[in-house]
Amino acid sequence: MKRRRLLFVAFTFAVVLTLLTMSLALAQSGAEESSKGVESSAPPSGIPRLTGGPDAFGYVYADSNEASCNTTFNDISVSGFGLGLSDDGEGTVSSPFPISLYDVTSTTLRIGNNGALVVGSTTGSISAGNGALPSTSSEFANNPSVLPFWEDLDSDSGDVYTDVVGTAPNRQFIVQWHDRNRFNSGNVISGTATLQVVFYENSRKIDFVYQDVEFGNPDWDYGNGATIGLNQNGSNALQYSFNSPSILTGTNPVSAICFDRIDSISLAKTVGTNPAVCATEDSIGVLAGTTVYYCYNVTSNAATTRSLHTLVDSEFGSILTNFPFDLAPGASVWLTESAVITTTTVNTATWTAFNPNTRADELMSTDTATVNVLGLTCPTGQTVVNAYSSNFEADNGGGVGSLDWAWGTLSPTFPAALAGAGSSGTNVWATVLDGPYNNLGASSLLTFTVDLTGIAAPVGLNWQQYLQAAGSGFDKAKIFANGTMVYDSTGIPDETAWTLHDANLDAQAGGMLTLVFSFTATTVVNDEGWYVDDLAVQYCQVATAVELSQSDLQVDSTASIVAVVTIMAIGLTGLLLVRRREDEMF
Structure with missing residues (x-):
């Protein structure tokens, strides 16, 4: 079987350069988001687990039933600054230190009365109507968001406060929804909610801490009408629960949820029929005999660079073995392999990234693509x-x-x-x-x-x-x-x-x-x-046999093996490296 391999690396120059050479030079920087998002790792019913994740960016959570999540409530309603938010209102505040969430780092927070905030935005509203994560709602579409209790909260009591606790470089920035009642449209509501988000200086940790989420109505008590989690965009999020009574109730009541980002890579395996692009589908249908192009797109969600890579496919076998390439934090690289498909094929690939002399920091991700052969299939002969x-x-x-x-x-x-x-x-x-x-x-x-x-x-x-x-x-x-x-x-x-x-x-x-x-x-x-x-x-x-004589064969005496490397810009954010290797010559 002949293979043609295409390797693509994120870059930032607008340049077109074609090289005919037997060697391959790689260049890389910048970041590119994976084309195939990963949804919440919480169960589909919305009922949370003790731990969850990672999502496509490496975020995980553990709740207070795990020993690692032992954050306690630190009331700032007296010492903190009241935002005076109205029903469905928002306010913009500045953190004393940068806050990193997904691919955004900013000191600006857009805080909504309805139990959520957006990082890096100064405009927009956080609606009263919650939904499951990932969310494509306009308030969360362009900037990552933190949702400790996305619910239709009112402003008849309490306020929303912010405060800085501790000293640099180990400060905490706390946002607290204090004594907030739920919007009442004629239903029985006698209680209020008090909860907070804690951001940590020089850390990717984010904690949700709960003091009271009982409104006196089972439709909304304990988070039964709320969305809880982190949202990057419309295709990636880490949901803890959605419209589920998951907080401060039951045999082992949850009083805190601790989020953190771990080092990880994310592999998206896709398949298509266009050799010039990385495909976007993970399942397609073709006629028998069609050449398809599998794309392996890996994104680093790690804090440090990984410089060696192995890629193994259940159909192709080893594609990369200890391949040297510096995959920097936030960067993406993708390559393609072609195959002629004759039967329906489901194949799985595993990408492993690591550093020389140690496998202790090894990161691994697996994904699957399917090609369904459609059309008529004939008996043998x-x-x-x-x-x-x-x-x-x-x-x-x-x-x-x-x-x-x-x-x-x-x-x-x-x-x-x-x-x-x-x-x-x-x-x-x-x-x-x-x-x-x-x-x-x-x-x-x-x-x-x-x-x-x-x-x-x-x-x-x-x-x-x-x-x-x-x-x-x-x-x-x-x-x-x-x-x-x-x-x-x-x-x-x-x-x-x-x-x-x-x-x-x-x-x-x-x-x-x-x-x-x-x-x-x-x-x-x-x-x-x-x-x-x-x-x-x-x-x-x-089938009718065809007989060939020697005179039917034509040989090109100039044929030889050649490697072709092409470097060109993809807009302002992509550098394309194309390597073609003819494994077999006739």
Whole structure:
């Protein structure tokens, strides 16, 4: 098998340089976030564990039932500065020392009355309506946030205080929500909440400490209506609990939650068909014989550099062995391996980073990618043959469309996700080529006729599509083969790119086949629509041996092994290093 390996390293220069050389020089600095986020490590039910994490950035937690989390409540309501926050109000304060949270270090905190704060922001509101983490709420989208008790707190009693405790270089900065009642919309509420966040100078530790979170109503007592955890952005967070009575209740009541960041690396393994980029999906579907490109993207969440690396893949074996490269704190590096896929493949990779002469500081991360082989699979000794095939470039492939269905060239701007590119070429069939489909209250039909006379099963259909319909409860895409439904979009998520699909046509073998692509639109809502390309109906045929004579062979006497290194800028934040190695030459 031939392998082509691409190595990418974060950098900050805008430069284009091509080198033809047998040696490889690596350069690296800066930081790049992993493309595939890791959600909260708390159980899906929202019920916390004693310990949790790490998230994609290396944050972990332990609660007060663990000996390592022994922080006690230090009331600052008398000594501290009152912010005077109103219901749903916010205020901006400055810490006496820098606070680091995820990829932001700042002395600025945006504190909300509703039990949360944002690091590094001076604007924005923290809403009353809490949600699970990771959160894409606007208040948490651009800066990391600390959420000791994200809940609809009111301002009828108490206040929110800040204070500095201790002396440099071991100071604490404390934010305390003191004697805050929950918003009352006619429900019985008799109690208040008092809790605090503690930041530590020259440390990545963050502690949540609780004195009282009982409101006198089981709907909200003990955190039953609150979100507790850390949030980096919409794709990464470390959630302790969500709408769960997890604080100051039960046999071993939790009085504190201690967060810290440990050294770690995060591997994101993805797969795609474009050799020029690191893929974004961890599962794709392809036809047998397709070349795919696995991307291994590792990000350092460590405080120190790791300079040696090993990468082992369950399919490829050892890809890197004690590979020398300085992976600095916060930096990312990625490489790709290509493979021709003939069967559905699930493979797992493990990246290990360490330093010379010791494995005590070894960091390890594992991830998995899946390639599903779709389309017709033939018995041994038989090969796939097209009974019908069209990419719709030269003509419409014999399709007959009604109502919204149209054949032609894609608009370069609509749909934006396709940017004018079909699965192959630029011509496709679509329910309106340059805009949303119409609210017809009827079905638009696209019909193809294929002669399968004399052809025995197995017979299969495969096609590429991009589908954005207004939900499974409204507009629907279906395919019928001689009146039998062989595809239904109901319950299938909208697609973000061209996606391969297949269907079984064994029941239609031996006669004329009528394929109908039926798109039903209501009169209520609409969306981008249904786009179809690269349609094929296939069957199996006994393979015919081909005999070659010596005169059929051509040899290039100038062929040789060569290494090609290309260095170019990726915007202002990426340096691309491409190394091609031909493992086999013929």
